[in-house]
Amino acid sequence: MTQAAALTTLLHRYSLGVKHLVEPGPDAVQLQQMVAAALRAPDHAELVPFRLVVVQGEARQRLAELFATHAQNKGKDAEGVAIERERALRAPVTVAVLARIDLGHPVVPAHEQWMCVGGAVTNFLNAAHTLGFAGKMLSGDKARAPHLIQAFCEPGETLVGWMVLGTPTREPRSDGRKDSTQALRFW
Numbered sequence: 001m002t003q004a005a006a007l008t009t010l011l012h013r014y015s016l017g018v019k020h021l022v023e024p025g026p027d028a029v030q031l032q033q034m035v036a037a038a039l040r041a042p043d044h045a046e047l048v049p050f051r052l053v054v055v056q057g058e059a060r061q062r063l064a065e066l067f068a069t070h071a072q073n074k075g076k077d078a079e080g081v082a083i084e085r086e087r088a089l090r091a092p093v094t095v096a097v098l099a100r101i102d103l104g105h106p107v108v109p110a111h112e113q114w115m116c117v118g119g120a121v122t123n124f125l126n127a128a129h130t131l132g133f134a135g136k137m138l139s140g141d142k143a144r145a146p147h148l149i150q151a152f153c154e155p156g157e158t159l160v161g162w163m164v165l166g167t168p169t170r171e172p173r174s175d176g177r178k179d180s181t182q183a184l185r186f187w
């Protein structure tokens with residue numbers, strides 16, 4: 001890939017939710033490549049302050065039940081519960097993002113570790129895009145639900161949310177480019 005092509009790919013990554021994703025999702029080899037990209041995020045002291053957990057195939061049914069329980073706990077009606085269940089079932093691959101922030105680290109403050117987690121998610125999604133997939137980082141109040149936290153987290157971890165992944169059924173509505181003059185100034 002030329003430098004120009006690589007940059008074009010980066011400039012055109014966009015998010016797509018589950019209703020615009022179909023099979024196939026990334027396979028095991030591609031997921032490893034995407035994780036390798038995530039591990040290239042800037043990481044002060046090489047703490048790797050995150051963990052990614054793949055939910056695919058039959059495991060989606062278990063996630064669907066946890067999402068459905070969340071909807072029931074919120075008092076959603078049968079249709080609302082079915083919508084939540086469907087969210088887990090429709091995405092070919094869902095990847096839970098767990099942050100492991102060491103609040104007492106002597107050198108690396110928490111905000112630097114969170115930056116690494118964000119960089120990892122971005123690199124992971126960019127790699128997915130480069131491989132021809134699309135996806136979206138999602139959280140919502142589900143990420144704060146005790147039964148979902150218990151299902152995914154080890155002690156001390158934070159459930160950031162889930163990346164849904166699959167083959168896109170459509171292009172983005174706009175190129176989503178933001179005004180770079182707000183983000184870049186010369187001092």
Ligand SMILES: Cc1cc2nc3c(=O)[nH]c(=O)nc-3n(C[C@H](O)[C@H](O)[C@H](O)COP(=O)(O)O)c2cc1C
Pocket residue numbers: 013014015016136137138139140160161176
């Ligand atoms: C940690 C995190 C959690 C997010 N949670 C949600 C969410 O629950 N729902 C949502 O619509 N977008 C959520 N987003 C934003 C989308 O992932 C996406 O970035 C946004 O829709 C902009 O689209 P773009 O990536 O195409 O620019 C989240 C982003 C991050 C980084």
